[in-house]
Amino acid sequence: xxxxxxxxxxxxxxxxxxxxxxxxxxxxxxxxxxxxxxxxxxxxxxxxxxxxxxxxxxxxxxxxxxxxxxxxxxxxxxxxxxxxxxxxxxxxxxxxxxxxxxxxxxxxxxxxxxxxxxxxxxxxxxxxxxxxxxxxxxxxxxxxxxxxxxxxxxxxxxxxxxxxxxxxxxxxxxxxxxxxxxxxxxxxxxxxxxxxxxxxxxxxxxxxxxxxxxxxxxxxxxxxxxxxxxxxxxxxxxxxxxxxxxxxxxxxxxxxxxxxxxxxxxxxxxxxxxxxxxxxxxxxxxxxxxxxxxxxxxxxxxxxxxxxxxxxxxxxxxxxxxxxxxxxxxxxxxxxxxxxxxxxxxxxxxxxxxxxxxxxxxxxxxxxxxxxxxxxxxxxxxxxxxxxxxxxxxxxxxxxxxxxxxxxxxxxxxxxxxxxxxxxxxxxxxxxxxxxxxxxxxxxxxxxxxxxxxxxxxxxxxxxxxxxxxxxxxxxxxxxxxxxxxxxxxxxxxxxxxxxxxxxxxxxxxxxxxxxxxxxxxxxxxxxxxxxxxxxxxxxxxxxxxxxxxxxxxxxxxxxxxxxxxxxxxxxxxxxxxxx
Numbered sequence: 001x002x003x004x005x006x007x008x009x010x011x012x013x014x015x016x017x018x019x020x021x022x023x024x025x026x027x028x029x030x031x032x033x034x035x036x037x038x039x040x041x042x043x044x045x046x047x048x049x050x051x052x053x054x055x056x057x058x059x060x061x062x063x064x065x066x067x068x069x070x071x072x073x074x075x076x077x078x079x080x081x082x083x084x085x086x087x088x089x090x091x092x093x094x095x096x097x098x099x100x101x102x103x104x105x106x107x108x109x110x111x112x113x114x115x116x117x118x119x120x121x122x123x124x125x126x127x128x129x130x131x132x133x134x135x136x137x138x139x140x141x142x143x144x145x146x147x148x149x150x151x152x153x154x155x156x157x158x159x160x161x162x163x164x165x166x167x168x169x170x171x172x173x174x175x176x177x178x179x180x181x182x183x184x185x186x187x188x189x190x191x192x193x194x195x196x197x198x199x200x201x202x203x204x205x206x207x208x209x210x211x212x213x214x215x216x217x218x219x220x221x222x223x224x225x226x227x228x229x230x231x232x233x234x235x236x237x238x239x240x241x242x243x244x245x246x247x248x249x250x251x252x253x254x255x256x257x258x259x260x261x262x263x264x265x266x267x268x269x270x271x272x273x274x275x276x277x278x279x280x281x282x283x284x285x286x287x288x289x290x291x292x293x294x295x296x297x298x299x300x301x302x303x304x305x306x307x308x309x310x311x312x313x314x315x316x317x318x319x320x321x322x323x324x325x326x327x328x329x330x331x332x333x334x335x336x337x338x339x340x341x342x343x344x345x346x347x348x349x350x351x352x353x354x355x356x357x358x359x360x361x362x363x364x365x366x367x368x369x370x371x372x373x374x375x376x377x378x379x380x381x382x383x384x385x386x387x388x389x390x391x392x393x394x395x396x397x398x399x400x401x402x403x404x405x406x407x408x409x410x411x412x413x414x415x416x417x418x419x420x421x422x423x424x425x426x427x428x429x430x431x432x433x434x435x436x437x438x439x440x441x442x443x444x445x446x447x448x449x450x451x452x453x454x455x456x457x458x459x460x461x462x463x464x465x466x467x468x469x470x471x472x473x474x475x476x477x478x479x480x481x482x483x484x485x486x487x488x489x490x491x492x493x494x495x496x497x498x499x500x501x502x503x504x505x506x507x508x509x510x511x512x513x514x515x516x517x518x519x520x521x522x523x524x525x526x527x528x529x530x531x532x533x534x535x536x537x538x539x540x541x542x543x544x545x546x547x548x549x550x551x552x553x554x555x556x557x558x559x560x561x562x563x564x565x566x567x568x569x570x571x572x573x574x575x576x577x578x579x580x
Contacts, residue, residue, distance in 0.1 A: 030348045038341045045333040062225075062316035063287035066301040069217045069227055070312040074305050076121060076208055077190060081173055081307065083119045084192035087112070088204050093127075097194055097201035100129045103147075110147055113138045113204075124183070126205040128153060128163055135163075137182055150182070166191040167200050171280060175308050177210060177237045186210035188237075214238050217312075224317030226297070230257050232277045232309040234270065257313055263292045266300050273302050273311065281306050356384050364391070401476040403453060404460035412475035412483055416538040419471070419487050423532035431494035433484035434526040434545035435463065435501065438557040440480035442514035443521065455510060455521060456480065462504045466497060483542060491529040491562065498525045498560040506558075517558040524552040530565025541565065 087093060096102065096109035117123055117138060125138040134149030153160040159178075166174040173192040180187050187207025194201045218227050218240035229238035234256045257270055269290045281304040288302045297315040304311050356377065363376040377388035399411035407415075416432075423430050437443070437459055444452040456476075463482055464474045477483040484501075486494055502523060510521035526549025528541060548563040555561070 030345075034341055034344055038337050041337050042333075045337070062299045062301040062314055063289055063303070065221065065225060065227070065316075066287050066303040066312050066314035068220070069229075069314070070303040070305045072217055073213065073229065073310070073312070074307055076188075076213060077175065077305075077307050080121060080190045080206055080208065081192065083116055084125075084173065084190060084204050084206060087116050087125070088192050088194045093194060093204070094196045094201060097127075097129050097131075098196065100131055100134075106147055110138060114140050120206045121208045124180075124206065128203045128205070130167060130200055130202045133163075162189065162191060163203055166193065166203050169193075175231075175310060180207055188213055210238075214240075215243060218243055226315040228257060228260070228313040229305075230311050230313060232274065234258065234274050236260070237310065261292070261297075261300060261313075261315070263290075263300075266290050266292060269300075270302065270313070273304075277304075277309050280309055356380075360384065360388060401460075404457050404476050406460045406464050406482075407473050407475035409475060409477055412473075412477070412485065413538060415473065416485050416541070419485060420532055420536055420538050420541070423487060424534045424536065427531045427533065428488055429490050429529060430532050430541060431486040431489040431491070431497075431527065431529040432541040432545045433486070433494065433498055433501075433560075434477070434542065434549040435482040435484065436524050436549055436553070437480040438517045438522045438524055438553075439512065439515045443512055446512075446514045458508060458510065459505055459521065459523070462508055463501055466501045466504055477542075483545070489529070491564070494527050494529050495560070495562060498527050498562075501525060502558070502560060517556065522558040524549060524557045525560035526550065526552055527560055527562045528565055529562075 090109070090112045092105070092108040092112040096105040099105055113125060113127070117125055117140065127136045127138060128134070129136075132149075133153045135151045135153060136147065136149050153163050155161075155164050159181075162174070162176050162178060165176075173190055176189045176191065177186065178189055179185070185207075187210050189205055189207045191203050191205045193203060217229070217238065221227055221240050225240070227238075227240040228236050230236055236255050236257055239260075258267060261270075269288065273288065283306075285304075290300045290302070292298055292300055292315075297317055299316040301314045301316070302311055303314075359376040363374065375388045375392050377384040378392065379385070380388065399407055401408040419430065422428075437455070440452070440455075443455060447455075460474070460476065460482065463484070467474060467484065467486070469486075471487045472485065472489075474482060474484050484497065486497060489497075502525060505523045506518070506520065508521060511519065512521045513519065515522065526545045526547065528544040528548055530536075530541065530544075544563055544565055548561040551561040551563070552559050
């Protein structure tokens with residue numbers, strides 16, 4: 001990190017000495033100049049068109065606020081419903097509600113439910129079992145003694161009507177507004193049915209904080225707007241005019257939307273809207289805007305809230321709509337100016353950003369085919385220079401194992417597959433060795449994992465010193481396994497490398513008293529060689545080498561076994577044992 005900071009500082013200093021500014025500074029300066037010029041021209045055009053404003057913007061503005069509120073509430077409902085659906089479909093919950101008297105099943109169900117509480121908006125959840133009609137509150141901390149119902153629902157109690165409505169509903173869930181009797185907070189409730197084999201077993205409920213949701217939906221509204229959330233019967237569930245009321249949390253909505261808007265045209269529109277509600281809205285379409293005849297509002301917008309049978313109704317003040325109208329005669333002038341600005345901005349952006357970026361991307365694409373491809377921009381002193389150097393460093397780190405310092409499996413897979421493809425054209429030879437440290441688990445048990453890491457690094461270094469050609473490489477395959485790739489190497493060469501590696505590791509003389517193969521650390525090797533054909537993939541070679549490795553282990557370890565890739569031409573598997 002210190003080296004990177006030093007390099008960045010040096011690049012900046014060198015850029016300043018050479019008179020080169022960063023792309024961000026040049027881009028900002030050009031944009032400020034062009035935007036200032038465009039703003040002046042746009043202001044003159046808007047002043048010219050000031051007296052030719054139109055009312056259309058008020059309709060769009062009202063629709064935009066209504067759609068925004070509807071979308072926000074729909075997003076909350078969708079998220080809560082997804083979490084509750086997961087809980088309702090849990091096998092543990094279904095098993096418990098089927099056999100409510102089982103404490104074991106109850107504990108498993110509560111364990112499942114407590115796991116999803118944190119995903120809910122309010123971090124709380126209630127469960128009602130249909131058989132007993134007991135209501136439980138889900139807590140994070142619970143035991144068999146504390147998981148007890150806190151109330152039993154009564155169909156004659158108006159406060160419990162929500163449950164009987166939800167359990168008999170054709171919908172998967174129902175929405176409602178009511179007080180949380182435990183937390184004493186008003187909530188927008190989502191009551192989700194638990195159904196098994198078509199039989200409703202109970203209800204899982206969670207509530208969005210009423211006041212927080214209302215503020216989120218309506219806080220953007222100014223004094224020239226008023227918003228409502230109504231249910232399928234036209235009953236008002238939320239009213240933006242109540243946000244500043246201290247008693248809003250305890251306020252019980254009983255009014256209908258028709259009582260708040262005394263307008264015959266609106267009466268007809270809202271009645272038609274409510275009469276056509278059948279279940280939950282799937283596709284809401286665009287907002288419906290009604291022009292009102294009475295002040296202080298001139299427009300009412302109705303928007304269905306998706307995944308619910310609720311709707312948003314927004315009233316918009318006529319005077320504000322006049323002030324916020326677009327200047328129609330200036331649209332063409334503004335459009336021309338914006339196009340000119342966009343063209344100029346595009347030209348500058350292309351020159352400073354997109355053209356260098358294209359060259360950088362091209363060089364990175366070429367790296368897939370040729371590792372020696374130079375990344376574009378390494379000699380630049382701006383952001384692209386920093387980016388190119390960072391990418392080079394990351395590519396280097398991505399191909400090496402953090403513990404041993406040799407190539408990792410990612411590098412091996414990419415390069416071995418590339419090697420297979422390259423050698424398949426001339427049917428070149430490819431040898432692959434699979435290596436495993438003998439009884440490494442026993443080594444860790446005896447000497448500890450820290451010493452085990454030292455052993456891995458030491459063995460890796462020894463193996464890597466056994467290959468010298470440019471295209472040969474050793475990689476850590478995983479755990480205590482290594483793989484060696486030897487392009488254009490025949491059987492004799494592969495055997496020589498395997499024997500060399502066996503000897504080199506043994507010469508390390510790392511004590512291993514728990515090994516059944518020797519008194520020091522040893523390895524087992526599986527070797528395969530074949531003429532590469534087009535249909536082959538790298539796994540064919542690694543699998544064959546792994547089979548040979550397995551035979552080495554079966555035959556006592558501390559040795560290598562050779563298996564050819566072609567079973568028809570392969571002579572019998574041969575095993576060479578390094579003698580003491």
